[in-house]
Amino acid sequence: MSDVGLDTTNHLDEAAATDVLALAGRAADVDGVEAVSEAFRLALRSPHTSVTHLRAYAGGSPSEGLLGYAAVDPGGSAELVVDPVARRQGVGRALLRAALDAGTTGVWAHGDLPAARGLAASEGLVSTRELHVMERPVRDGDDVDPVLPEGFSVRAFESGRDEQAWLDVNRLAFASHPEQGSITLEDLEERMAQDWFDPAGFLLVEDTTVTLDGGAHPLAAYHWTKREPHSAARPGHARDGDEGAGTSGEVYVVGVHPAYQGRGLAGPLTGLGTAHLARQGVKTIELYVDGDNTRALATYRRAGFEDAAIHVVYGRPPAP
Numbered sequence: 213m214s215d216v217g218l219d220t221t222n223h224l225d226e227a228a229a230t231d232v233l234a235l236a237g238r239a240a241d242v243d244g245v246e247a248v249s250e251a252f253r254l255a256l257r258s259p260h261t262s263v264t265h266l267r268a269y270a271g272g273s274p275s276e277g278l279l280g281y282a283a284v285d286p287g288g289s290a291e292l293v294v295d296p297v298a299r300r301q302g303v304g305r306a307l308l309r310a311a312l313d314a315g316t317t318g319v320w321a322h323g324d325l326p327a328a329r330g331l332a333a334s335e336g337l338v339s340t341r342e343l344h345v346m347e348r349p350v351r352d353g354d355d356v357d358p359v360l361p362e363g364f365s366v367r368a369f370e371s372g373r374d375e376q377a378w379l380d381v382n383r384l385a386f387a388s389h390p391e392q393g394s395i396t397l398e399d400l401e402e403r404m405a406q407d408w409f410d411p412a413g414f415l416l417v418e419d420t421t422v423t424l425d426g427g428a429h430p431l432a433a434y435h436w437t438k439r440e441p442h443s444a445a446r447p448g449h450a451r452d453g454d455e456g457a458g459t460s461g462e463v464y465v466v467g468v469h470p471a472y473q474g475r476g477l478a479g480p481l482t483g484l485g486t487a488h489l490a491r492q493g494v495k496t497i498e499l500y501v502d503g504d505n506t507r508a509l510a511t512y513r514r515a516g517f518e519d520a521a522i523h524v525v526y527g528r529p530p531a532p
């Protein structure tokens with residue numbers, strides 16, 4: 213396509229961010245899956261971000277004719293979406309090449325749609341990571357809290373008190389998953405400021421056999437649940453009776469401090485969060501887990517979760 217312009221910036225104003233979200237919304241309606249994930253959606257308006265925004269446009273400027281959008285974060289992860297009315301005209305290829313030039317090491321294909329697979333293959337990229345979206349319906353009895361192993365107790369996160377302890381455990385628990393493990397206090401506070409944030413659904417499990425200076429118990433594990441106030445099942449996954457507001461909940465992040473791994477916490481920890489969500493009245497619970505995180509996959513399968521979709525990261529093939 214000869215008359216496509218490409219704009220690169222680290223800051224989008226409110227109107228530009230709104231245009232990108234509208235385009236992403238049109239794409240999600242057609243594709244049945246969101247191309248722009250939460251972290252990148254937050255980055256559209258965040259003053260703290262060092263995300264590079266790439267906009268493909270026609271008609272002289274991005275504000276006149278936005279055709280597609282790509283974002284690259286400082287870690288080299290990218291997302292890419294083309295307006296459904298502008299597809300198969302070379303816009304995706306142009307954005308992908310610009311994103312690779314801007315430092316992309318992996319581009320997300322949420323839902324691994326045939327078009328994404330085709331585009332990645334045509335540029336010589338291969339699957340380098342798989343993220344499973346797992347789901348299960350809430351069943352009778354799910355609202356009852358499971359019993360924790362002896363010596364552990366659960367309480368809700370308290371803003372202003374628990375941030376640092378949570379950041380420490382999160383960093384250690386996700387040492388080999390830098391995307392989650394590298395979350396900073398600013399990132400945490402950004403999430404705590406969202407309308408879905410509910411400390412009552414952010415569950416901390418403490419080791420009551422140890423008392424720290426000041427009387428607190430060490431944080432052993434956590435289960436952060438999420439329920440968007442207006443959530444329904446994801447596009448393309450609506451089920452009978454599942455269309456109302458707030459009917460879908462998420463196992464947002466679960467982490468166990470390495471010193472407490474292997475002590476039977478994972479199962480009950482998962483159950484504490486699903487019980488909380490069940491009591492909130494959700495009908496479906498979903499979660500995201502990496503394909504190489506075999507222990508977590510096994511825990512969730514045991515808890516009745518099944519694959520609903522797989523998101524794939526495409527990157528350059530490893531050197532031979």
Ligand SMILES: CC(C)(COP(=O)(O)OP(=O)(O)OC[C@H]1O[C@@H](n2cnc3c(N)ncnc32)[C@H](O)[C@@H]1OP(=O)(O)O)[C@@H](O)C(=O)NCCC(=O)NCCS
Nearest residue numbers: 247293294299300301302303304305321327328330331334
């Ligand atoms: C994937 C996506 C970005 C492609 O955008 P696009 O502008 O339509 O892609 P292009 O026109 O540049 O296509 C480039 C090549 O990709 C492949 N491709 C694109 N759409 C395809 C489709 N529907 N089926 C199979 N291959 C396809 C083809 O090889 C194509 O080259 P060709 O047209 O010469 O055959 C677009 O479909 C989209 O936004 N999808 C939803 C978001 C998403 O999946 N993003 C992840 C990208 S890795």
